[in-house]
Amino acid sequence: xxxxxxxxxxxxxxxxxxxxxxxxxxxxxxxxxxxxxxxxxxxxxxxxxxxxxxxxxxxxxxxxxxxxxxxxxxxxxxxxxxxxxxxxxxxxxxxxxxxxxxxxxxxxxxxxxxxxxxxxxxxxxxxxxxxxxxxxxxxxxxxxxxxxxxxxxxxxxxxxxxxxxxxxxxxxxxxxxxxxxxxxxxxxxxxxxxxxxxxxxxxxxxxxxxxxxxxxxxxxxxxxxxxxxxxxxxxxxxxxxxxxxxxxxxxxxxxxxxxxxxxxxxxxxxxxxxxxxxxxxxxxxxxxxxxxxxxxxxxxxxxxxxxxxxxxxxxxxxxxxxxxxx
Amino acid sequence: xxxxxxxxxxxxxxxxxxxxxxxxxxxxxxxxxxxxxxxxxxxxxxxxxxxxxxxxxxxxxxxxxxxxxxxxxxxxxxxxxxxxxxxxxxxxxxxxxxxxxxxxxxxxxxxxxxxxxxxxxxxxxxxxxxxxxxxxxxxxxxxxxxxxxxxxxxxxxxxxxxxxxxxxxxxxxxxxxxxxxxxxxxxxxxxxxxxxxxxxxxxxxxxxxxxxxxxxxxxxxxxxxxxxxxxxxxxxxxx
Numbered sequence: 001x002x003x004x005x006x007x008x009x010x011x012x013x014x015x016x017x018x019x020x021x022x023x024x025x026x027x028x029x030x031x032x033x034x035x036x037x038x039x040x041x042x043x044x045x046x047x048x049x050x051x052x053x054x055x056x057x058x059x060x061x062x063x064x065x066x067x068x069x070x071x072x073x074x075x076x077x078x079x080x081x082x083x084x085x086x087x088x089x090x091x092x093x094x095x096x097x098x099x100x101x102x103x104x105x106x107x108x109x110x111x112x113x114x115x116x117x118x119x120x121x122x123x124x125x126x127x128x129x130x131x132x133x134x135x136x137x138x139x140x141x142x143x144x145x146x147x148x149x150x151x152x153x154x155x156x157x158x159x160x161x162x163x164x165x166x167x168x169x170x171x172x173x174x175x176x177x178x179x180x181x182x183x184x185x186x187x188x189x190x191x192x193x194x195x196x197x198x199x200x201x202x203x204x205x206x207x208x209x210x211x212x213x214x215x216x217x218x219x220x221x222x223x224x225x226x227x228x229x230x231x232x233x234x235x236x237x238x239x240x241x242x243x244x245x246x247x248x249x250x251x252x253x254x255x256x257x258x259x260x261x262x263x264x265x266x267x268x269x270x271x272x273x274x275x276x277x278x279x280x281x282x283x284x285x286x287x288x289x290x291x292x293x294x295x296x297x298x299x300x301x302x303x304x305x306x307x308x309x310x311x312x313x314x315x316x317x318x319x320x321x322x323x324x325x326x
Numbered sequence: 327x328x329x330x331x332x333x334x335x336x337x338x339x340x341x342x343x344x345x346x347x348x349x350x351x352x353x354x355x356x357x358x359x360x361x362x363x364x365x366x367x368x369x370x371x372x373x374x375x376x377x378x379x380x381x382x383x384x385x386x387x388x389x390x391x392x393x394x395x396x397x398x399x400x401x402x403x404x405x406x407x408x409x410x411x412x413x414x415x416x417x418x419x420x421x422x423x424x425x426x427x428x429x430x431x432x433x434x435x436x437x438x439x440x441x442x443x444x445x446x447x448x449x450x451x452x453x454x455x456x457x458x459x460x461x462x463x464x465x466x467x468x469x470x471x472x473x474x475x476x477x478x479x480x481x482x483x484x485x486x487x488x489x490x491x492x493x494x495x496x497x498x499x500x501x502x503x504x505x506x507x508x509x510x511x512x513x514x515x516x517x518x519x520x521x522x523x524x525x526x527x528x529x530x531x532x533x534x535x536x537x538x539x540x541x542x543x544x545x546x547x548x549x550x551x552x553x554x555x556x557x558x559x560x561x562x563x564x565x
Contacts (some may be wrong), residue, residue: 005329073362123493127490127493128494131489140369228485229397229485230345232485233392233397237389237393240385240389240493241352241355241385244380244385245355245385247380248380249363249377250379251376252369252373257368257369261369263368294411
């Protein structure tokens with residue numbers, strides 16, 4: 001639970017509270033009570049009260065910190081920071097190699113384009129989401145603490161926005177940091193600035209799409225169960241199994257049967273290949289899947305499905321929180 | 327050997343409620359994909375072998391092993407109800423064996439049978455292939471159940487560690503680093519498949535003898551270790 005921004009003041013209400021009717025000296029209580037037994041001289045809070053937005057922001061920041069184990073025990077920092085390091089290490093190595101080799105004139109491009117980085121290291125992202133998304137939502141469900149949040153001027157929608165936003169931002173940080181490392185490496189290596197800046201910005205947009213799609217699906221799955229372990233298993237099953245199924249099907253249909261159009265359409269069915277297809281169509285990236293989206297119309301369908309997945313998973317999440325813990 | 331009451335309770339806990347639906351629909355998915363591939367793409371035996379290797383052995387078996395292996399005991403340890411089982415005059419080794427039996431039966435039902443069905447659908451003309459994949463899947467299912475059951479007893483974060491193992495070790499390291507293949511359950515299973523089927527659709531990287539010996543050693547040793555750990559378990563609440 002986040003720190004409350006202020007303390008609840010003792011506000012005596014006339015006639016309420018146990019003290020009003022049971023005063024020991026036999027006072028009738030008919031006179032308007034000017035003070036009550038609880039008032040022991042502390043000053044009440046008369047300052048400005050932070051409203052709905054501030055509570056939602058506090059919840060967002062708290063959950064974003066929680067994604068990386070900040071403000072939690074040392075043990076819960078190990079996994080997120082370990083995965084963060086695993087995610088950034090290849091970028092760091094590639095950037096260093098690029099800088100060294102560029103000085104000797106042996107290299108004029110990064111070994112891996114920015115837009116493919118997230119797809120190549122998708123296992124890391126999948127584990128990060130599986131481990132951290134249930135941590136954000138399942139404890140409130142398990143210990144039934146949601147009514148405590150809702151007793152404040154916080155709406156159910158705000159709660160859902162704060163939770164989903166925190167997970168999406170956490171994943172975006174995980175995906176964007178190695179891109180920044182690669183970009184800085186490219187700048188130091190004095191690769192063409194304009195071209196690299198454009199690619200880098202487009203890859204950041206792609207990372208944002210990845211973050212929205214993946215976190216939307218993951219938070220929705222995690223919000224369905226109060227058991228953290230089951231949430232972890234369910235998320236990773238969806239992410240890993242869809243990837244494995246799609247890549248196996250694309251391999252068979254595309255390469256063995258030679259039907260690249262059908263293989264392209266199969267890419268719709270896994271989050272990673274879906275967003276990868278949007279990158280190929282909208283940003284002109286090179287496809288990481290066995291087959292990219294079929295033609296321009298296909299790319300547009302990929303973009304529409306991506307938007308539908310983001311909007312749909314969020315709408316379902318809001319619906320889920322409208323019913324839960326009333 | 328087994329305690330019927332513990333078996334019944336474990337089966338109820340593992341498959342009660344929505345879990346049965348989730349696990350069942352995932353296994354149906356594999357069969358449905360096999361049907362779709364057969365109808366629309368007309369796959370041959372080599373494609374079928376590739377598909378089963380990537381989807382069933384690369385992903386389905388490790389993940390189901392993770393869910394089922396930790397599921398038979400992890401949730402009881404999590405919510406503390408394991409105390410009521412441990413307080414009974416039942417040997418801890420019997421508890422472990424009972425839970426393991428449930429896990430293995432569940433693995434066979436939800437992962438091995440769909441694999442065999444998918445193989446029969448896609449390569450019905452060569453029933454040897456389905457038999458080989460079935461044999462490999464049974465071995466992998468048992469070994470995964472034992473590994474993840476032990477993991478669930480050793481640590482409360484079994485699912486996360488298991489995940490890093492299943493995705494990191496089995497999928498990445500086991501596929502690329504030659505030396506690590508000797509210690510990859512997936513490669514043991516592939517070695518057994520390679521030995522049973524004779525047409526060479528699957529190439530194994532590990533010797534059959536090594537695979538069998540290591541599988542048996544892991545099953546025996548880890549079951550014994552799980553019993554020991556459960557006997558010496560301290561009940562504490564972390565975090």
